[in-house]
Amino acid sequence: MKKVVISGTGLFTPANSITNEELVTAFNGYAELFNAENAQAIAEGTVTAIEPSSAAFIEKASGIKSRYVMEKSGILDPKHMTARIPERGDDELSLQAEICVRAAHQALDNAGRAAADIDMVVVACSNMQRAYPAMAVEVQEALGIQGFGFDMNVACSSATFGIQTAMSAVQSGQARAVLVLNPEITSGHLNFRDRDSHFIFGDACTAIIIEAEETAKGRHQFEILESKLKTQFSNNIRNNFGFMNRFDESGVGKADKLFRQQGRKVFKEVCPMAAEMIKETVERAGLQVSDISRFWLHQANLNMNQLIARMLLGRDAGPDEAPVILDTYANTSSAGSIIAFHTHHEDMPSGANGVICSFGAGYSIGCVVVRKK
Ligand SMILES: CC(=O)SCCNC(=O)CCNC(=O)[C@H](O)C(C)(C)COP(=O)(O)OP(=O)(O)OC[C@H]1O[C@@H](n2cnc3c(N)ncnc32)[C@H](O)[C@@H]1OP(=O)(O)O
Numbered sequence: 001m002k003k004v005v006i007s008g009t010g011l012f013t014p015a016n017s018i019t020n021e022e023l024v025t026a027f028n029g030y031a032e033l034f035n036a037e038n039a040q041a042i043a044e045g046t047v048t049a050i051e052p053s054s055a056a057f058i059e060k061a062s063g064i065k066s067r068y069v070m071e072k073s074g075i076l077d078p079k080h081m082t083a084r085i086p087e088r089g090d091d092e093l094s095l096q097a098e099i100c101v102r103a104a105h106q107a108l109d110n111a112g113r114a115a116a117d118i119d120m121v122v123v124a125c126s127n128m129q130r131a132y133p134a135m136a137v138e139v140q141e142a143l144g145i146q147g148f149g150f151d152m153n154v155a156c157s158s159a160t161f162g163i164q165t166a167m168s169a170v171q172s173g174q175a176r177a178v179l180v181l182n183p184e185i186t187s188g189h190l191n192f193r194d195r196d197s198h199f200i201f202g203d204a205c206t207a208i209i210i211e212a213e214e215t216a217k218g219r220h221q222f223e224i225l226e227s228k229l230k231t232q233f234s235n236n237i238r239n240n241f242g243f244m245n246r247f248d249e250s251g252v253g254k255a256d257k258l259f260r261q262q263g264r265k266v267f268k269e270v271c272p273m274a275a276e277m278i279k280e281t282v283e284r285a286g287l288q289v290s291d292i293s294r295f296w297l298h299q300a301n302l303n304m305n306q307l308i309a310r311m312l313l314g315r316d317a318g319p320d321e322a323p324v325i326l327d328t329y330a331n332t333s334s335a336g337s338i339i340a341f342h343t344h345h346e347d348m349p350s351g352a353n354g355v356i357c358s359f360g361a362g363y364s365i366g367c368v369v370v371r372k373k
Pocket residue numbers: 052053054055057058061062126155156195196197237261262263264266267300301304331333359360361
């Protein structure tokens with residue numbers, strides 16, 4: 001079988017960052033307004049008052065200190081509580097394609113590649129900006145890539161599922177090189193009025209070039225030794241937004257058309273699944289967990305990652321073994337493990353092994369074992 005490498009990655013980080021304190025001030029402002037407007041109903045017991053959020057809780061429960069967003073002022077306005085981003089015309093590059101292009105240029109540069117070397121574009125993320133045409137085809141056009149492109153959505157595991165799809169395309173000869181993009185504008189599906197989850201997500205876009213080892217030119221190449229995917233249905237992370245929403249506008253309300261989760265259940269159920277998947281995939285690669293020097297884990301919750309590392313290693317992981325980026329990026333869905341990889345791989349010596357592992361809605365888990373060239 002043809003050997004395949006990750007030959008370059010890229011990252012787009014939005015210019016605006018929001019601290020926990022800023023986010024909590026906005027949320028508490030909203031809560032005060034809501035409680036004042038509904039004072040009588042709250043006193044009568046027909047409406048529940050909104051409790052204030054707390055920056056200390058957020059950092060302790062999740063490890064998140066701040067997050068990047070495409071637009072900040074609307075999210076921090078207690079009367080608005082979502083980003084203010086004007087719609088673009090059909091003749092303009094869409095926002096999601098724009099951030100793909102920004103990340104793609106960096107990945108192409110790191111891989112020593114030009115658009116003409118790419119035959120396939122995959123946009124793999126949790127939310128597409130529109131139904132069609134596919135985002136990937138717009139990105140293909142914007143970059144001047146021949147060949148073909150398509151979108152795929154496996155929520156937080158979109159990047160790892162995209163890597164395996166790209167690897168198969170290279171191995172089967174469908175593409176010489178594939179550009180996988182993970183444009184996560186998570187602020188669009190985050191309910192900033194929900195105390196349990198308003199702090200969870202941030203925006204970012206990652207790009208990955210996958211190609212045959214024999215012709216790869218990237219400065220830091222990682223051979224893909226093994227990859228394994230798993231899905232198991234769960235309602236514990238769910239978003240009912242979709243094209244049939246307009247059939248029944250009475251619905252069960254608006255909040256179910258945004259991200260919602262049973263965080264405790266997710267924590268309890270996903271950690272053992274992810275640890276087991278990592279162990280299985282590493283063993284399928286002919287290695288032991290002790291042969292892995294770095295784990296680029298999905299970046300949703302610090303306590304989750306620490307627990308998974310303990311399940312695997314029987315001890316706490318050092319910061320070099322399981323790099324953390326969620327403190328400043330929060331959960332960027334599928335981009336998270338790739339941001340960790342992108343920002344923490346250059347120092348690895350030749351021959352060092354690592355694992356990229358994503359886990360999230362579906363449930364979906366993707367595990368990719370790599371070795372530095
Ligand atoms: C695309 C994807 O990645 S999907 C995301 C995948 N999801 C995950 O990975 C999430 C995994 N789970 C988690 O991260 C955690 O469960 C969290 C961070 C969501 C919540 O942390 P937990 O410790 O489980 O907190 P929990 O929800 O049980 O709340 C604990 C208490 O804090 C309170 N609380 C909740 N939110 C807040 C807040 N913002 N500020 C202050 N207090 C809060 C709760 O009401 C609760 O109070 P109670 O004990 O009086 O009932």
